[in-house]
Amino acid sequence: MDMGIVNAVQVKNDVYEKIDKELLEFVEDVLLNRCENATERMMEYAATLDPHSKPTAVKRLGAAAGDAGPKKAAAASWRDLPVEKRLEHALVKGIDEFAVVDTEEARSCGRYPMPLNVIEGPLMDGMNVVGDLFGAGKMFLPQVIKSARVMKRAVAHLLPFIEEEKRKAGGDMTVESNAGVFVIATVKGDVHDIGKNIVAVVLGCNNFKVIDLGVMTPWDKILDAAQEAKADVIGLSGLITPSLDEMVTVAKKMEERGMKTPLLVGGATTSKMHTAVKVAPVYSGPVVHVLDASRSVPVVQALVDKNAEQRQAFVEEVREQYAELREEFYAGLEDRSSPVAHQQEQHQQQQQQQQQQYLTLAQAQAKAFKVDWSDPVNRPVRPALLGTKLFENYPIEDVVEYIDWNPFFQVWQLRGRYPNRGYPKIFNDATVGSEAKKLFQEAQDMLNDFIARKRVRLNGIVGIYPANSVGDDIEIYSDDAARGEVRARFYGLRQQAEKEGDEPYLCVSDFIAPRETDVPDYLGAFACSAGHGLEEVVAEYKEAGDDYSYIMAEALADRLAEAFAEKLHELTRRELWGYAPDEALSVDDMLKVKYQM
Amino acid sequence: MDQLQGIFAGISSATDLLVVPTCQHATLDLVKTGEAVDDEKDRLLERFMKWAVAVCARLLAAGHWCDYIDPCSGLPMIHQESQTPYSEVEGLSLLLGYKTANAGCCKVVLHPKWGTSVYPATLFARAPFEALQAAIKGAEEHLRAADGSGGGS
Numbered sequence: 001m002d003m004g005i006v007n008a009v010q011v012k013n014d015v016y017e018k019i020d021k022e023l024l025e026f027v028e029d030v031l032l033n034r035c036e037n038a039t040e041r042m043m044e045y046a047a048t049l050d051p052h053s054k055p056t057a058v059k060r061l062g063a064a065a066g067d068a069g070p071k072k073a074a075a076a077s078w079r080d081l082p083v084e085k086r087l088e089h090a091l092v093k094g095i096d097e098f099a100v101v102d103t104e105e106a107r108s109c110g111r112y113p114m115p116l117n118v119i120e121g122p123l124m125d126g127m128n129v130v131g132d133l134f135g136a137g138k139m140f141l142p143q144v145i146k147s148a149r150v151m152k153r154a155v156a157h158l159l160p161f162i163e164e165e166k167r168k169a170g171g172d173m174t175v176e177s178n179a180g181v182f183v184i185a186t187v188k189g190d191v192h193d194i195g196k197n198i199v200a201v202v203l204g205c206n207n208f209k210v211i212d213l214g215v216m217t218p219w220d221k222i223l224d225a226a227q228e229a230k231a232d233v234i235g236l237s238g239l240i241t242p243s244l245d246e247m248v249t250v251a252k253k254m255e256e257r258g259m260k261t262p263l264l265v266g267g268a269t270t271s272k273m274h275t276a277v278k279v280a281p282v283y284s285g286p287v288v289h290v291l292d293a294s295r296s297v298p299v300v301q302a303l304v305d306k307n308a309e310q311r312q313a314f315v316e317e318v319r320e321q322y323a324e325l326r327e328e329f330y331a332g333l334e335d336r337s338s339p340v341a342h343q344q345e346q347h348q349q350q351q352q353q354q355q356q357q358y359l360t361l362a363q364a365q366a367k368a369f370k371v372d373w374s375d376p377v378n379r380p381v382r383p384a385l386l387g388t389k390l391f392e393n394y395p396i397e398d399v400v401e402y403i404d405w406n407p408f409f410q411v412w413q414l415r416g417r418y419p420n421r422g423y424p425k426i427f428n429d430a431t432v433g434s435e436a437k438k439l440f441q442e443a444q445d446m447l448n449d450f451i452a453r454k455r456v457r458l459n460g461i462v463g464i465y466p467a468n469s470v471g472d473d474i475e476i477y478s479d480d481a482a483r484g485e486v487r488a489r490f491y492g493l494r495q496q497a498e499k500e501g502d503e504p505y506l507c508v509s510d511f512i513a514p515r516e517t518d519v520p521d522y523l524g525a526f527a528c529s530a531g532h533g534l535e536e537v538v539a540e541y542k543e544a545g546d547d548y549s550y551i552m553a554e555a556l557a558d559r560l561a562e563a564f565a566e567k568l569h570e571l572t573r574r575e576l577w578g579y580a581p582d583e584a585l586s587v588d589d590m591l592k593v594k595y596q597m
Numbered sequence: 598m599d600q601l602q603g604i605f606a607g608i609s610s611a612t613d614l615l616v617v618p619t620c621q622h623a624t625l626d627l628v629k630t631g632e633a634v635d636d637e638k639d640r641l642l643e644r645f646m647k648w649a650v651a652v653c654a655r656l657l658a659a660g661h662w663c664d665y666i667d668p669c670s671g672l673p674m675i676h677q678e679s680q681t682p683y684s685e686v687e688g689l690s691l692l693l694g695y696k697t698a699n700a701g702c703c704k705v706v707l708h709p710k711w712g713t714s715v716y717p718a719t720l721f722a723r724a725p726f727e728a729l730q731a732a733i734k735g736a737e738e739h740l741r742a743a744d745g746s747g748g749g750s
Contacts, residue, residue, distance in 0.1 A: 137680035241699040269699055273690050328694060415670040415682065418646065431677060592632055 004031075020058040023049075083109060084122040087154070091126035092133065094146030094548075099153040107158060115161040116177055119207060123154055127206055134294050140435045141198065141293070141413040145548040148205035152545035155207075178209040180232040180304035185213035185222050186267075187246040192239035194411050194554055195267060195293070199235065201547040202293045203300060219250040226261060232304045235264040235296070243269055244278070251283040262286040262303045262315075264296065276322035277329050286315045287322070292413065357498035364496045364505040365472070371510065373517040380513060380521045381579035383464045386480060389576060391528075394458040394564065396451045402563035402570075404591050405440070411555050412439055446552055455537050456557055458564050460528030462576055467523035469509035474523060483520070490523070524577055526568050530560035566590055615729055617720040618689055619645065620708055628700045628713045641716035642668055649674075649720050651736035652729075659732070661724035668718045685717040 019027075026045050029038035053059035078089045079098070083105045090099055106118045130147045133139035162177050182203050186193050193215050200210045211229050213222060226234050234254075236247050247265055254263065262285055265275050275289035286303065290296050302314040359367070371378055405423035409415075414436050416426035426436045450456045465487070466480040472492040477483040494507035504510075513519035534557045541550035566587070573580040573595055580596045589595075621641045625634055649665035653675060656663040664675040671682025686704045689695045696707040708715035722729050 135681075137678055140680065244699075268703070271687060271690070271697065271704055273687070273697065325691065328691075331694075413680075415672060415680065417670050417672050417674060417677070418642070418667040421667075421669040431680065592635070593630065594632065 014055045018056040020055060023055055023058055084125070087122045088126035088129055091123070091130055091147045091150050092139070094143055094150060096150045096153050099150050100157045103154040103157045107161065114165060115158045116165070118158060119155060119177070123151060124207060127151060131206070131294075131297055137431070140432060142435060142439050142548070144294075145198070145201055145551060148201045148547045149545060151205040152547070156545055179207040180300065181209045181211065181229050182233050182235060182300060183211045183213065183222065183226045183229060183231040184235040184237065185217035186215040186237045186239075187222075187243045187250065188216055188218045189246060190238045190240050190243045191215045192267070193237070194551065194558065195239075196235075196237035197551055197554065198411075199237070199266070199293045199296050201551065203296060204547070206297050206301070208300060219246070219253045222250060223253060223257060223259070227257075227259070231261055233262045233264060233300050235266065235290075238267040238269050241269055243267065244274055248278050248282060251279050251287065254285065255283045260285045262288065264288050264290050264299065266290040266292070266296070272322075273325055273329065276325040280319075280322045281326070286318065288318050358496045359498060359505065361494065361496065364494045365507075367505045368494070369504040369506050369510040371513075373513050373519045380519065381577065382520070383522050383524070383577040383579075385462070385464050385576045386466065386522075388461055388463040391458070391460040391462070391568070393454075394460060394567075396447065396456070396458060396560065399458060399560060399563045399567050400447060402566040402587055402590070403559045404562060404566075405559070407562075408443065408555055408559055409436060409439075411558075414439065443552065443556060446549070446556055450556070454533075456530060456534050456553075456560070457532035458528070458530045458560060459532055460526060460564060460568050462524070462526040462568055462572055464522055464524040464572075464577055467512050467521055468515040468517075468519075469512040469521075470515050472507045472509050474509050474512050475515070476523060480520065483515075522577070524572055526565075526572065528561065528564045528568055530557045530564055570595075613723050613725075615722045615724065615726065616688070616692060617722065617729070618685070618692065619648075619718050619720065620689075620711070621645065621716040621718075622711050623714040623716050626713050627716065628705055638716065642718075645716070645718040647740060648736060649718070651740060652720060652732045653722075655732035655735050656722055656724055656728065659724070659728055661722060661728060663720065663722040663724065665720040666718060668716070673721075683719065685719060688719055689717055 023045070026038075026042040029035055030042050035041075048060055050059040078086065081089065083102055086098065086102045087106065090096065090102065103118060103123075106112060106122055107115050112118045112121060127147065130139060130144055134141075134144050182200075184196055184200055184203075186196050196212070196215075200212045204210045211225060211231070213225055222234065222236075225231075236250060238244065238247060247270070251263060254261070263279075263283060265279055265287065266289065270289060272289045275287060280287040288299055288303075290299055303311065305311040305314070409423060409426055414426065414432045416422065416429035416432060416436070420426055420429040420433070427433050427440070429436070466477040466483060467474050468477075468483065469475070469492075472494050474490040474492060475486045476488040476490070478485040478487045490508070492507040492509040495505045499505070512523060513521035534553065537553050538550045541547070541553065570583075570585075570590065574583050575581070583595060585595055621644065623637055623641060625637050627634055627638060645665075645668060653663045653665055657675075664673045666672065666683045666685070667674050668685065671684060673679065673683070684704075686697050686706045689706045690697045695709065697704050698707055698713070699705075700713070705713055706715065706717055707713060722732075724732075
């Protein structure tokens with residue numbers, strides 16, 4: 001051999017010691033030039049092999065039925081393991097095919113006197129393995145949610161037997177068949193729930209009974225439900241900033257009602273610091289900030305620990321930690337010695353002296369964003385469409401290419417390390433790449449299902465109206481030419497918080513020509529949804545105990561709604577209004593907001 | 598500490614662990630959106646990566662444990678077993694007492710001088726302080742020589 005090209009990664013993967021010995025002989029004959037016809041012999045040998053087989057697991061072409069090949073052999077062998085190990089394997093791999101059969105075997109094998117013991121024993125052992133792998137970064141969220149599917153199948157099979165036992169025991173319904181009751185809700189004013197749903201699924205498959213109150217839940221509904229269900233823990237979720245205040249309110253109300261139930265706080269907008277400084281002080285029961293679904297399990301388990309001492313120790317530990325955080329927070333405001341705090345304090349003092357300065361409305365209006373409406377470049381383009389246009393049942397196929405997949409991977413907690421962050425580079429990430437590919441493929445399959453069976457519908461409406469601004473308001477007219485009758489009025493809020501420098505104080509009305517300029521201007525708006533039919537789809541999956549699919553459906557509908565919005569906006573720019581008819585942007589550019597505004 | 602254990606599987610205690618949060622002054626307010634902001638973030642990302650790689654190379658060569666966080670994913674770059682992210686915002690607020698604010702659904706850190714025109718990124722090392730200083734000095738000299746522009750944050 002005169003020259004060779006080496007694939008370094010492949011060399012690492014094909015461990016030398018494990019290379020098939022026969023193959024190695026042929027190859028080394030060539031490399032080491034051990035015999036004259038080494039090349040021909042190697043090529044002859046190669047011709048007898050299955051080209052897909054690995055050097056470490058060589059397979060011959062047209063292998064006899066008996067020789068199933070190493071992969072099949074491994075695949076079959078897990079079925080030979082003891083039933084406990086089979087259940088563990090099924091949970092870890094998310095294989096629900098044999099869940100019922102294996103669970104039944106466990107139930108009737110004699111080692112578990114009560115069906116409940118099967119849950120507390122092999123099933124929970126399996127889930128703990130899942131939990132450990134998840135925590136160690138060896139399993140990812142999509143796989144964990146698939147494990148939930150298996151767990152649900154197994155538990156669903158056992159439920160009738162558990163009920164029967166309860167009846168036989170004289171209807172002693174107080175015997176709990178779960179590890180604890182967890183009430184979870186997204187707080188009032190907030191509609192985000194995919195994260196919360198994931199927490200519910202993860203806790204559910206760890207044998208907690210989860211009562212999910214949904215989104216926009218007022219504090220009284222949360223507390224009433226918790227008290228009625230005798231909840232062991234209450235969990236609050238929130239994504240937007242106002243939800244932080246709402247969580248403080250819930251905590252205050254819990255204190256007022258004299259509750260002692262532990263309160264968990266989570267969601268993108270929350271933080272340990274905020275929880276320690278704002279939420280914990282207003283409630284005497286335990287308050288714990290939880291970063292994400294995976295972290296929720298050990299926290300809830302600690303809070304329902306039957307060992308009162310350990311439970312108390314955990315609560316105390318958190319309390320102390322939060323007390324320290326509060327001290328540091330307040331000390332940071334007062335401490336004059338640290339240079340950083342000093343700078344912060346100066347800034348703070350400035351702010352306090354000026355007390356969050358706001359301009360008066362008149363002052364802000366004087367600094368409005370000024371547009372020269374006489375300049376032809378600012379002449380509003382007359383829209384092609386005046387009035388509304390309805391888009392009913394908009395084809396999903398036409399919207400799929402506008403999907404921004406980045407938030408999708410974020411929801412499923414798959415993160416690519418530099419430089420493989422974001423879609424589609426995430427597929428190249430060494431750790432999460434293959435999981436991301438699998439997830440993406442499953443998303444495509446579900447999208448195709450949506451399309452084929454028209455399960456989820458996209459409806460939208462675009463409206464463009466003659467408009468002019470009057471002060472900070474925008475008037476909408478019935479008639480373009482006359483502009484006499486005002487159909488509707490939008491009340492604009494002007495920025496009044498003091499800005500540095502000469503920046504204008506904006507109001508949305510600044511962007512519509514004032515009435516007095518006699519320049520005919522227009523206002524456009526649209527509303528769209530990809531949620532029509534989603535409820536039925538989600539209900540069906542939940543009915544079948546398939547949490548993975550229901551969360552996937554929600555995540556996809558979320559993406560479709562945003563993609564549909566991109567599409568509608570593009571249609572508006574190019575056709576319906578038509579102020580950028582020659583626009584030819586890529587979806588990538590659209591997501592970067594490179595279009596004309 | 599319990600959080601760090603989740604992020605760095607190999608750590609058994611927080612003693613002797615140096616946390617090196619870095620902040621770079623951005624030319625724009627990074628809370629805003631747009632291509633200019635994205636480009637600036639990329640520039641600062643690359644700058645941190647070069648710096649962190651150089652510092653860690655020296656620390657590792659001297660036999661010390663170290664790692665640095667990818668600002669985009671929050672994941673450690675050297676020890677890749679864990680998928681638990683480190684929150685820069687949480688870190689800066691807990692360790693340095695920086696204020697934080699909410700921008701949309703994200704938390705951002707408010708630098709005492711630079712406000713939201715800041716790019717935070719953290720490096721971790723288990724090494725004597727002098728060793729860290731030497732590594733940083735060596736790295737910055739090397740980088741300065743390499744591209745002739747000023748380093749530091």
